[in-house]
Amino acid sequence: MSKQANSLSVVVPVHNEAGNVALLHGKISDVMCNMSLEYEVVYVDDGSTDGSLAVLEEIAATDPHVRVVELSRNFGQTAALAAGVAYSRGEVLALLDADLQNDPADIPRLLAKLEEGYDLVSGWRRKRRGEAWPRCLLSRLANALAARLTGIKVHDLGCTLKVYRRAVFAHLPLYGEMHRFIVAYAALAGARIAEVEVGHHPRHAGRSHYGLDRTLRVLLDLLLVKFYAGFATRPQQLLGLPGLLALALGLIFLPLALLLALLGGGRQRGRWIDIGLLGAGGCCGWGLLSLQLAVLAEMLMRTYHESQKKRPYVVRCLVAGTERSECW
Template sequence: MQQDTVYSVVVPLYNEELVIDESYKRLKEIMDTTSEGYEIIFVNDGSRDRTREKTEKICSTDKNIKLVNFSRNFGHQPAITAGMRVSQGEAVIVIDADLQDPPEVIPEMIEKWKQGYDVVYGKRAKREGESFFKKLTAGVFYRLLKSMTSIDIPVDTGDFRLIDRKVCDVLNSLPEKNRYVRGLVSWIGYRQTYVEFIRQERFAGDTKYPLKKMFKLAFDGITSFSYKPLVMSGYLGGISFFIGIIMLIMGLINSAAKGLELINFQFLISVDLIMFGIVLFCIGIIGQYIGRIFDECRGRPNYIIENIVNKRGE
């Protein structure tokens, strides 16, 4: 590790040509105020626009900037992981390029770090410029995740955080494929605290976390840190069995009282739909776990790096 690199700022990029210049400008302004050595690591996650071209231009004028180019799109969490593994700083700061998490909060995180905290995460006190549906789904996502997982993952937090080098080294040593970084940071432990901030409206472009990706992130978080869905599927199977027995008895009594056939077509269909629905739901939960086991067994890397611009500060 280079002794003059105190801070490493990791910024994942995916189709961020509209924000990259402003993101670089504000990050540089903030990091220059520290009067300490730093590097900003942009991780290009297979962008299809001019993100790579514009970031390479920035690298050509500023040797404190590194650009990690993936061979294709691998996802937000692998991009964060790659940035951490390339980083050389004593403290690593993860922030998205869209400026919803304001870089101006970074000095507060650094101050907490210098007070002895190993992890300082950003907690959203308010979310500006987002629809009611987005706020609702985000709120449900964080609280569902907290209730389902076996570790204490703070609510209303994202990946915007500062972590000490020793925490980063432990993270880098973990081999799992379906990584949920903020959950892993909580699982590792060490002294942790937070700083509150108001999440800003996206500077430009579209969100990179639509509902579909939010669901995947939720599954990754829950299946990485909890067996509760498997336990719940067992309870659900037991409950459905007793409901089926009760419905069968009630159907028989009703048919006998009215002089109808003991087993009619409508009764059979309703029972079948309930039972098959529950069975398929439980199979789907089990499938999520089996799929992740398969990913781990294949041993494929989380990402493939095509090249690194300004590697080792050259």
């Protein structure tokens, strides 16, 4: 059982949500006032151009629990979340969107689940409101594919509403658009994951920042997640094994084609020699190229880990005698 957290940071990335943030903050404040723990709300203005920053500054001027982080331009949701986490101070982090589709009233239930001994609790938007059916269908298919490829039994990887123990973020790559796969990366690091059904509401004001093209980007990011899951510390096996197979096929193909050429005659002989040379040359060339790429990938991965002193393991806790030190 993990120790109970004493402080909470609610991190909210904001991009052109001037019509939502005041009402959202009222809802967050109502929830936090009924909870017996220290809290702060960190809003990250991600290059808004609609006056969202002015509204956030007014909120910060009247509420000492609020901190506003202004980014120099629009960097995207993943970068905004990373900035919010970096400038937060709570032992536990709660993340949610600023569009009022996530309900702050669900935060206490996620925290209660976290105290059961989990490291991360993710929201599940089982009944999604205010979204067109093609987008909902594609989202469900993408989530099902992600669950199948990663082996993580979570229904809704894309739900921003989640709570985490701060130590989880020490093992998460937050760049690009990887916020969609925070749960997957945390699970790969050994985090104990739970999922809680949460409410989902139509957008109150403004317009959605996501289109159907987002699903295609999710599929590309999913390939990277799969690579991390299976080959992050041994990339040579991803390219090296197919390269060896292709090289072996090339070495087998040439003498086989020459043998068939000897058994044939006339045009057949020349045709088999041409096929043998082309087939063997193609397989051997592709095999040698794959082996070279495998060596380069291994060198790059070793440089990545060693230059940043990354370790191939995560320590959850240390036990010495009767003392237990939580590292996670």
